[in-house]
Amino acid sequence: xxxxxxxxxxxxxxxxxxxxxxxxxxxxxxxxxxxxxxxxxxxxxxxxxxxxxxxxxxxxxxxxxxxxxxxxxxxxxxxxxxxxxxxxxxxxxxxxxxxxxxxxxxxxxxxxxxxxxxxxxxxxxxxxxxxxxxxxxxxxxxxxxxxxxxxxxxxxxxxxxxxxxxxxxxxxxxxxxxxxxxxxxxxxxxxxxxxxxxxxxxxxxxxxxxxxxxxxxxxxxxxxxxxxxxxxxxxxxxxxxxxxxxxxxxxxxxxxxxxxxxxxxxxxxxxxxxxxxxxxxxxxxxxxxx
Numbered sequence: 638x639x640x641x642x643x644x645x646x647x648x649x650x651x652x653x654x655x656x657x658x659x660x661x662x663x664x665x666x667x668x669x670x671x672x673x674x675x676x677x678x679x680x681x682x683x684x685x686x687x688x689x690x691x692x693x694x695x696x697x698x699x700x701x702x703x704x705x706x707x708x709x710x711x712x713x714x715x716x717x718x719x720x721x722x723x724x725x726x727x728x729x730x731x732x733x734x735x736x737x738x739x740x741x742x743x744x745x746x747x748x749x750x751x752x753x754x755x756x757x758x759x760x761x762x763x764x765x766x767x768x769x770x771x772x773x774x775x776x777x778x779x780x781x782x783x784x785x786x787x788x789x790x791x792x793x794x795x796x797x798x799x800x801x802x803x804x805x806x807x808x809x810x811x812x813x814x815x816x817x818x819x820x821x822x823x824x825x826x827x828x829x830x831x832x833x834x835x836x837x838x839x840x841x842x843x844x845x846x847x848x849x850x851x852x853x854x855x856x857x858x859x860x861x862x863x864x865x866x867x868x869x870x871x872x873x874x875x876x877x878x879x880x881x882x883x884x885x886x887x888x889x890x891x892x893x894x895x896x897x898x899x900x901x902x903x904x905x906x907x908x909x910x911x912x913x914x915x916x917x918x919x920x921x922x923x924x925x926x927x
Contacts, residue, residue, distance in 0.1 A: 644672065646715075647743045656695035656750065659880040662904060664695075667876065668745040673908045674874040675738050677887075681915060682872050684758045686719045686732030689744065690751035696878040706730050709747070716740055719759045721867070734759060750876045753869035756826075757819065762866065764819035765826050766922070768799075769870055770834070771860035773810040778843070778855045780809060781895045786844055786857045787811045788893060789837060800921040802914065803893055805902050807877035807885035811893070812870055816922045825927055827864035834859030873915055876904060887914040 652665030671678070693700040708718050708731040717734040735741055735752075744752060756767040770790060774783045787803060790813055794801045802814045817826070834846035837859050845856045863870060871877070871885045879900075886902035889912060 645742045657882045670904050671745045678874045683736045685754045688753040689749035691748045692750045693748050752872045752875045754872045755867050755869050761819050766819040768815040770813040773858045783811045784893045784897050799923045804887040807883045816918050817925045818922050830861035830864050889914050
């Protein structure tokens, strides 16, 4: 652990604290995980205002987890922030922006096991540069059913000349993301994603596309609602608060198939993956024809 402390200007604390008790993963291992994933993770989250979910005592600790949008008291001066006015709470919110390794280590040191990002950058918050489909199965539907729907979605998007990328949610579903030129409002992109979901629902009895149908047993919801200002998705390579420390893992499309299991993508296995399926995501921006 001393070697870890030599790597960064972050004042690392309590590295021996257990964060995932069922598999005996410590805070130090979490910090180490994020250091190892930084080359793949940082280019994707750069210049985006982040939302954290913090677990001060780990995923099964006495202290409850909490969402955090505002940079906490004691945030170092070298941590970049973006002030965004919240009309809901009627105040400025100081969002953290993570463009470097030290900031990522600092987030892990805050026990921010989960990191969430919006679909636009700080330079153009009202113009999304990502389309987002949350392919969410309702039991008894499974991740295998979500995979079936995601593959149908992929074919539809490719037919439209779009380039879809896919990752596990780290829980029960899949996330499909399309990089786009930031030319349209969220209202436009949300309507586009919803329209694709409606078309999928007409083609497959497995799919539902309306919010009122989300809890229908055995169905897969093509969720479009996150395509809104400052709504978020869990970032690629983020840990999740599951007993076996699953990860929201970017996949090759060839890996999306029946039998896919979220627990196969965890804090131990993901670091061993040599592939980087989202490496060129922002070089493949599509022009959205509305």
